[in-house]
Amino acid sequence: MIKLYQFARTWGIPNLSSFCVKIETYLRINKLPYEIEEALPLKAPRGKLPFIEDEGNKIPDSRLIVNYLKDKYGDSDKKLLSLEQQAIAKAYERLLEEHLYWVAIVSRWHYTDENWQTNKQAIFGGLPPVVRDLVAAMTRRKFKGQIIGHGIGRLMHEEIFGLGKEDIDSLANFLGDKPYLMGDKPTSLDASAYGILVNTLGCPIESPLKDYALTKKNLLDYCKRMQMEFFPELPWVAS
Numbered sequence: 001m002i003k004l005y006q007f008a009r010t011w012g013i014p015n016l017s018s019f020c021v022k023i024e025t026y027l028r029i030n031k032l033p034y035e036i037e038e039a040l041p042l043k044a045p046r047g048k049l050p051f052i053e054d055e056g057n058k059i060p061d062s063r064l065i066v067n068y069l070k071d072k073y074g075d076s077d078k079k080l081l082s083l084e085q086q087a088i089a090k091a092y093e094r095l096l097e098e099h100l101y102w103v104a105i106v107s108r109w110h111y112t113d114e115n116w117q118t119n120k121q122a123i124f125g126g127l128p129p130v131v132r133d134l135v136a137a138m139t140r141r142k143f144k145g146q147i148i149g150h151g152i153g154r155l156m157h158e159e160i161f162g163l164g165k166e167d168i169d170s171l172a173n174f175l176g177d178k179p180y181l182m183g184d185k186p187t188s189l190d191a192s193a194y195g196i197l198v199n200t201l202g203c204p205i206e207s208p209l210k211d212y213a214l215t216k217k218n219l220l221d222y223c224k225r226m227q228m229e230f231f232p233e234l235p236w237v238a239s
C-alpha cells in the first residue's frame with residue numbers, strides 16, 4: 001500500500017502543508033488506498049514533505065509524486081481534459097505552488113509574531129522544549145533566506161499581499177460558478193488548489209491575504225465543498 005509521509009494533522013484541516021494536502025486529496029480523488037506516516041522534513045529523502053513510499057520506491061516532491069501516480073495507476077486528468085485545458089491547469093498549478101505559496105510562507109513565518117507562534121507550535125510543538133526552540137529558530141532563519149533568495153522577501157508586506165490578492169482574484173474569476181476548477185469533475189488541479197486555499201481560508205494564520213480571500217464567497221464555498229467531499233471526517237471549523 002502507498003505510504004504518505006506528512007506532518008501530523010492539526011487545525012482541523014488535512015495538513016498544515018499545502019503540498020501534503022495536495023497529495024492526500026489526489027489519492028482520495030483517485031480512490032487510491034494509502035496509509036499515513038507522520039513525519040518531519042528531517043526524515044524526507046530531499047528534506048521536504050510530502051514524500052511517498054510505494055513498493056520500495058521513495059518518491060519526493062508533490063509534482064513528481066503526482067506524475068508517478070499517474071504513470072502507475074492511470075491519469076484521469078488526461079481522460080477529462082483537452083490539451084488546451086491541461087495547459088491551463090498546469091499554469092494555474094504553477095501560480096498556486098510557485099507564487100501564492102510564497103505569499104503564504106511570508107504570512108506564516110515572517111509577518112506577525114502571533115502567526116509565527118501559532119505556526120511554531122503546530123509544526124514543532126511535539127518536540128522536547130529545548131530542541132523545539134532551537135530547531136524552530138533555525139528553520140525560521142532558513143525560511144528567511146529562502147524568501148529573500150526567491151525575491152518576494154525583499155518586498156514590503158503590503159506589496160507581497162497585493163500580489164497574493166491578484167492570485168486570489170484570478171482563481172475566484174476562473175472558478176466562477178463551476179463546481180471544480182476545470183469543470184464538473186475534480187482533477188489534480190483541485191488537489192493543488194484546495195491544499196493552498198484550505199491553508200489560507202481554513203487555518204488560524206491571520207493576514208490581509210486571508211481577509212481578502214474570505215471576501216470571495218465562491219472560493220470559500222469551493223474550499224468547504226472540497227473538504228466535505230474528500231475529508232468528510234473533518235468538519236469545517238475555521239475562518
Ligand SMILES: N[C@@H](CCC(=O)N[C@@H](CS)C(=O)NCC(=O)O)C(=O)O
Nearest residue numbers: 017018019041048049050061062063
Ligand atoms: N515542491 C515541493 C515543495 C514541498 C515543500 O516545500 N514542503 C515544505 C512543507 S510545505 C517542507 O517540507 N519544508 C521543509 C523545509 O524546507 O525545511 C513539493 O511540491 O512537494
